[in-house]
Amino acid sequence: MSSSFIKIDTKNAKPKSGRKLKTMLLFPPEWVPTAPYLALPSLTAVLRENGHEVIQRDINIEMYELFFSDMFLIWVNARMAQQLRELKGKEAQGELTEKEIDQKECLEEVLSFDVMELASSAEEAKRINRSEDFYDASKLEWALNVFRDVMRYISVAYYPASLVYYPMESNLGYRPGVSSEVYACLNDPQVNVYRDVCQQLVLPSIAKERPDVVGISIGTKMQLIAGLTFGKLIKEAYPDIHITVGGNVITRLQEDLAKQEPFFTEIFDSAIMYEGEHALLWLLEALVGDREWTAVPNLMYKEQGHVRINSEIYTEKTTSLPLPDFEGFPLDSYFVPTRILPYLATRGCYWGKCTFCDHGQGYFDQYRGKPAQDVVREVKALQEKFHADHFLFADESYPPALFKKVSQLLIEENVDIKWTTLIRFEETLQDPEIWDLAAKSGCKTLYYGMESANERVLELMDKHAKKSVIENNLKEAARVGIWNHVMAFYGFPGETKEEAEDTRQFLLDNKASIHSVELFYFVAYRHTPMVRNPEKFGITIHKQDEYDMPLDYYYTLNEPGGVSCLDAMQLCEEFYQNDFASWAVRINAREQIFLYISKYGTNKLPQIYATNHTPAEAKPDTVAGLITWPVAKADPEGGKDGEPGMARVVSHSAK
Known part of the structure; x- marks a missing residue:
């Protein structure tokens, strides 16, 4: 085009x-x-x-409000009862398939549970999320478990779908990369x-x-x-x-x-x-x-029976766009006790070089941003108009110059907000005064795309970050009370197992200044420089005709000795089994941790870590976790090893 x-x-x-x-x-x-x-x-x-x-x-949010209501749960209960009656009828005729036998067992188990008790727990869980009880980690953990129980309950009514509250991993059993399956799913009421x-x-x-x-x-x-x-x-x-x-x-x-x-x-x-x-x-x-x-x-x-794509492309002028209008949004319905608003100061990524990243595909033009004065003026306007003091700066990666200027202006103009954003490790952010200002301006949590702690691998990625700079930025942010969340992944093409071990060891060596971690395995996203030039990175991209709407591809290494896709998956599993315990948090949505830091004013929050409580602590007057039946899950996208779509998660993080 x-x-x-x-x-x-x-x-x-x-x-x-x-x-x-x-x-x-x-x-x-x-x-x-x-x-x-x-x-x-x-x-x-x-x-x-x-x-x-x-x-x-x-x-x-309207869907979750509906799901966690007695009206919907009673409706789901009736749907399941009807399904069970139909399956018993087929059983009497000796016509049940293995899948239907499994479905019948799930239905029988879940229908033995008191739906009104579950609905009552769901109402209490919503109340906890929207009240000051949110800041009691045991109560919040209980509420989140109730939400998960409800989703498992609803899943049985849509067997074999697996509906998940958080993280967003619901699976309806159809592959979104295959148009025929997408279309079939749209017409599948089951x-x-x-x-x-x-x-x-x-x-x-x-x-x-x-x-x-x-x-x-x-x-x-x-x-x-x-x-x-x-x-x-x-x-x-x-x-x-x-x-x-x-x-x-x-x-x-x-x-x-x-x-x-x-x-x-x-x-x-x-x-x-x-x-x-x-x-x-x-x-x-x-x-x-x-x-x-x-x-x-x-x-x-x-047009006239054919799909037309207009050739002209328009990129927005960020300085002339009006203030986002949240009027009509249910701002008090979200599962948090205070309003949080997103705000975007930039379009695209100021770095824009990472060879594994395709975030910029959403923008035809690359980086554009607003002056710091405009940013602060608009944030103040949003704060006053919508009575919100917490902001998610949703930029791809917050530019260091803007980070410094916005922090300074928020202080000078006495703008009393709390904020969080994604940021890149930068040599220009090593001055301790920068971090003092950021904390004073209300910065509470930061999300970093480290990707690797090995400098040779970082050069292959075109990230060009130095290990000493990464350590400095993390230590300075931690010193002033900012919560550091680090994202990394195994298996970048060309990485050796020894270099992958460098990332693991770095995380362990820097536990004091890393408060939470996500470790993934590399995914070959479709629109990245790597996929456009696979031979340059020593990989072969495997495409299959049935995958006619792919967002990523399965790949293999051209030379032995590196960390393969399957190796990276195994290394991730080993990390979470052997090394992750000290980072396991009981409340793990980005906004939840952000509000805890804002509430308690420190990144020292032992109460939210799983290692610092016993299960008995997580039970207020009503009890979650009663639903323990084995719900059959839909086949994951990509199913078999070697098919595209098998590797789905990677660090969508700051560049």
């Missing part, structure tokens, strides 16, 4: 009809239900600024829980509001099935509504989606790639005849 930048001439545009469209924006599951995601408020701000009526719905979510939460809202346009933001792979399910059911019920999809995953899959004509016929009418604020605005103008369809940048749509 050939692309070109365009500069939109709004002054000389043709006269507008003045017609405005009512738009409903949907954020589908699954995402962490502790804070809003920034996509919808950013889109809403531009549309409302231009006179369009917008209803924005965070269906993710496992596709999102069909019921849509029917109970989305369709009634559309019937009430009657929007002209529905926009669905699909930012992560975990949202793909839910987002497409919503689109399909809305299209079936309301064929005259224009449905558009967008988000990072849509951008990454643009070439594949263009080949999936049924998607444009039965699920959505258009797709917006890259940044969507003004592209969505101009799409609305095209829908009312005020703009030619070919003049809408970043747009993919169906």
